Amino acid sequence: ELADLMGIHRNTLRLHMKRHNLVRQYSNLSNHDLDILIRTFKEKKPESGLQYVTGFLRKHGLRIQKR
Numbered sequence: 001e002l003a004d005l006m007g008i009h010r011n012t013l014r015l016h017m018k019r020h021n022l023v024r025q026y027s028n029l030s031n032h033d034l035d036i037l038i039r040t041f042k043e044k045k046p047e048s049g050l051q052y053v054t055g056f057l058r059k060h061g062l063r064i065q066k067r
Contacts, residue, residue: 027062034064 003013017023041056042048057064 024063026065029062029064037062 003010006013037057037060038053041053045052
């Protein structure tokens with residue numbers, strides 16, 4: 001999204017970030033806390049899939065690994 005706003009390709013953005021030692025880090029969240037968040041979300045939206053859960057977490061400022 002940032003690359004689009006800047007009018008450059010995402011690979012170009014990654015290259016510039018790497019050159020300036022800027023890294024995207026995952027959220028510091030324990031497995032237990034992540035389980036609680038997902039369980040809470042699934043109680044409200046039991047039919048929702050992985051994409052909705054991921055969107056929910058991103059909406060709340062969390063960046064997690066897929067595995």
